[in-house]
Amino acid sequence: MxxxxxxxxxxxxxxxxxxxxxxxxxxxxxxxxxxxxxxxxxxxxxxxxxxxxxxxxxxxxxxxxxxxxxxxxxxxxxxxxxxxxxxxxxxxxxxxxxxxxxxxxxxxxxxxxxxxxxxxxxxxxxxxxxxxxxxxxxxxxxxxxxxxxxxxxxxxxxxxxxxxxxxxxxxxxxxxxxxxxxxxxxxxxxxxxxxxxxxxxxxxxxxxxxxxxxxxxxxxxxxxxxxxxVARLFGDPTINLIPVNPQAGGDGLSCEISGAKVGLGAAQVEGAGRSMLLGLRPESLVVNDDAGLGGFPVDVVAVTPLNEKSVLLMRTRDGQEIFASEAGVENEERKPGPAFARFDPARALMFDEASGACIGSRP
Amino acid sequence: MEHSSRAERVLRGVLITAILVFFLFPILWIFLMSFQTNEEVLRIPPSLFFKPTLINYASLITGKLQTAAGSLDLAFMLNLWNSVLLSTLSVALSLLLGVPAAYAFARFKFRGSEDIAFTLLSFRFAPPLLVLLPLSLYFQDIGLNDTYVGLIWVYQLIALPLILWIVRGYFEDISPDIEYAYRIAGHSWLQTFLRIAVPLARPGIAAAGLLAFIFCWNNFVFALILASADKQPVTVGALAFVTASGIQYGQIAAAIVLSITPTLALALYAQRYLVEGLSLGAVKG
The missing domain is CATH 3.40.50.300 (P-loop containing nucleotide triphosphate hydrolases)
Known part of the structure; x- marks a missing residue:
């Protein structure tokens, strides 16, 4: 009861x-x-x-x-x-x-x-x-x-x-x-x-x-x-929201971020061809010097070490600021400058830009 | 304050003394007069040195005034008793009616609440004499003329608005959450009022009660018109000292000292409630 x-x-x-x-x-x-x-x-x-x-x-x-x-x-x-x-x-x-x-x-x-x-x-x-x-x-x-x-x-x-x-x-x-x-x-x-x-x-x-x-x-x-x-209220730093216009392709959705083509997986196909917001939790972003598959170029503007983690403020080529947070130990030599960021499409969230609703099923 | 120079401190001391002398000297002089005979009071130049006498107090308490023209009956002790009775009962009734009313005005926004509160205050706008004439006619019709009940009723015009408006402000300053917390803990509305609201507004109730008492005590014109000799308070009774054979200054002074005493005692008693902090740090500001 x-x-x-x-x-x-x-x-x-x-x-x-x-x-x-x-x-x-x-x-x-x-x-x-x-x-x-x-x-x-x-x-x-x-x-x-x-x-x-x-x-x-x-x-x-x-x-x-x-x-x-x-x-x-x-x-x-x-x-x-x-x-x-x-x-x-x-x-x-x-x-x-x-x-x-x-x-x-x-x-x-x-x-x-x-x-x-x-x-x-x-x-x-x-x-x-x-x-x-x-x-x-x-x-x-x-x-x-x-x-x-x-x-x-x-x-x-x-x-x-x-x-x-x-x-x-x-x-x-x-x-x-x-x-x-x-x-x-x-x-x-x-x-x-x-x-x-x-x-x-x-x-x-x-x-x-x-x-x-x-x-x-x-x-x-x-x-x-x-x-x-809801996504904005949880998380520190807050979730990154990148405006994207995903297109359907052979291997699921893809979109352009910072001039690079990034694969989004097949989970949110209904978002194809619409204005969407790509939601990336700062801790789901991986930043390194290697373009590799699915990486997009960013400029690391500032690195804030917070003991157990470091928060990176980065800027895409479109001028959007995004945050990444990394576990503290491995990035002591992290310096501001050009780098590449990538993420696991399965951990990305997709929101309809007009309604703000989350698209697609999530685990 | 420790930065002030010696000259400043001296100047401040002199000013404070001057102000105290200005306000307190008349009271001191009256106190001294009450121990002098009429001849000593009227002596020119006046002197601080005299042989103190208790004759003024004696004649007030026995009710026999000895003057050059003979003996005169005085009702001073009855007047004093009337003052005590009228003021105490008036203030008690006002508190009984005014404190719950103040709480209602502070906590509940009902239709016309502001208008009613303002109307009650407006009783104090009109000069008392304006109200008195129709009032004395009514009182003769309904038999309240020259009764304690009638006087206490009229004294509500003095005490009730005062208590209502002062206490209301104190109730409004209590965080409603404190009262809600007590109610949610399982206490009724009435228990919350009696055990939370009233104790927390106590400094305000004490201040308002004291002021109301002083105003009632010092009232002259209501009692002068609405009461006859045996119901009159000291303020009206003091007229008896202006006798055919002269003004009895010594007795007047003694009467003043005696009639200040109850108010002074009440003020000293109420003081400890007046200085209590209001919300006592219960609510994080």
Whole structure:
């Protein structure tokens, strides 16, 4: 049974439509990341599910029951806000206990549960402090503990790592999935960091302009994005998009890049004769001095070593800038200058330039 | 500040002293006057040195004023009690009505909410005398003239708009997410209001309550017209010191000292709530 089910959920504010007919079904124990650029409506979606805002149309089912009109306190949800929203006049302990006191638990039960979740999140030593005496990381953990304390079936996390420093964010990115899984909850996790989404989510729901552009596992979203919009959001450096006009030939499609003829394989034959965007992940480009088969000439403009990898900024003869990233060790002698780039056609993506949709089947 | 030169520091000290003397000297002088007899007060030139007497306080508390022309009854202690009663009950009622109303105006955008809030404020636009004439006629008709209930009702014109508008601003400054978090944790709307919103707006409620109390306490004209002798507060009661045999300066000073005391005590008590930080660093800015 789906724990969270959204049916054509829509919401508009005076400034315009924010969410436009969202459908989503999240299974018990699943962690789904709502990922999208800022302003895509991620937070509004969480607020609709929490019952803080009312949808204009559509329905929300929680644990199988229609909760569209239920009051927020009756939804059995744990939530952590992006700005923490701790109760400033209560100690960290009382903050975390607030979800337990509402349900008439005994003092002993409350203490046991708060201590347990505090130990899990390593904030046991600051439970007596008021929020103003906590560091950002401790505030964030307190907010998280508050969301998890009552063992809610459904947990909503609104970009909980946004306001913490880089080190803590990295630690939490590693810790959170196991923490959340240990709590057995169904989780919706909002983020605008694709790495976070890929690290934490079982599935990622890509929200662009109020619609789910794609809902799939992190690996398949990265490998087979449904559109240019999705492809652009994942990857650092971002995916290279080269305008091409592929032609059908004896051995599948081919196109001209930087004055050289490059084979594209047979996978995306429907793209023949149309304006297309060739999507090449930087790590799928191989750069060397040898023209060889399928290589196209580029000028390496700059090399940025990033320890584990190097990022190459290159320019084609048509003046387009493309990025390649290479594993760090082998290119220490890489110098700016003319070179050739090639790629495996099987790893290339092809998008219709007009609609942005991905063409052809992908592994 | 450590960069300021010696001359600057001296100048600043002199200016601060001058300002303090300007504002505090009258109060000090009244305090001193309250321990002098009328003859000492009226002596020319005035002197800082005198033999202190408690006769003014004694006559206020016993209600017997001894003048050259004989003994006179004073209702000062009753006046003081009336002031305490009227101001306290008025402010309490205003808080009871005004704080929830302020919350409603701050949090819920309902039809006409701004208009209603503005109308409540507009009670303070008209000069009190303009309102008083029709009011006293109504009050005679419905039997509220010269009653505590009637006065407390009219005092709402003073206290309610003040509390409503000050506290509303404080409620608006609380991040709604804090309240949402408490509700999603399973608490009702009312619990959220009482345990989150009101405690967080406490500095504002304290400030507004204190101001409202001071304004009610110092009100003169409402009580002058709508109340008779046994319901009058100190502000009106002070008129009794202007007697046929002269103005009783000593008693006036003692009365002023006594009538400042409750307000001063309240201000000192409310101070600790006033200085509390508002959002106390709960929300990452």
């Amino acid at each position: 789906a724990q969270i089910e959204l049916k054509s959920l829509s919401k508009a504010f005076k400034t315009g439509k924010v969410l436009d007919g969202l459908d989503l079904s999240v299974e018990e124990g699943e962690i789904v990341c709502i990922f999208g650029p800022s302003g895509a409506g991620k937070t509004v979606l969480l607020r609709l599910i929490a019952g803080v805002e009312e949808p204009d149309a559509g329905a929300i089912f929680l644990e199988g029951r229609d909760a569209t009109d239920a009051a927020p306190e009756r939804r059995g949800i744990g939530i952590a806000f992006q700005n923490f929203a701790l109760f400033p006049h209560m100690s960290a302990f009382d903050n975390i206990a607030s979800a337990l006191t509402a349900h008439g638990a005994t003092v002993a039960t409350i203490k046991a549960k708060v201590d347990k979740v505090a130990a899990m999140l390593k904030i046991s030593h600051v439970l007596n402090h008021e929020p103003r005496a906590l560091s950002n990381g401790q505030k964030q953990r307190t907010a998280l503990a508050r969301a998890l304390a009552a063992d809610p079936k459904i947990v909503l996390l609104d970009d909980p790592l946004r306001n913490v420093d880089a080190k803590l964010r990295y630690e939490m990115r590693l810790e959170l999935p196991s923490l959340l899984r240990a709590s057995d909850a169904t989780v919706l996790y909002v983020t605008q960091d694709y790495k976070e989404a890929m690290a934490i989510g079982d599935r990622i729901a890509v929200l662009i302009d109020g619609r789910f552009e794609q809902v799939a596992t992190p690996a398949s979203i990265y490998r087979a994005p449904v559109s240019v919009g």
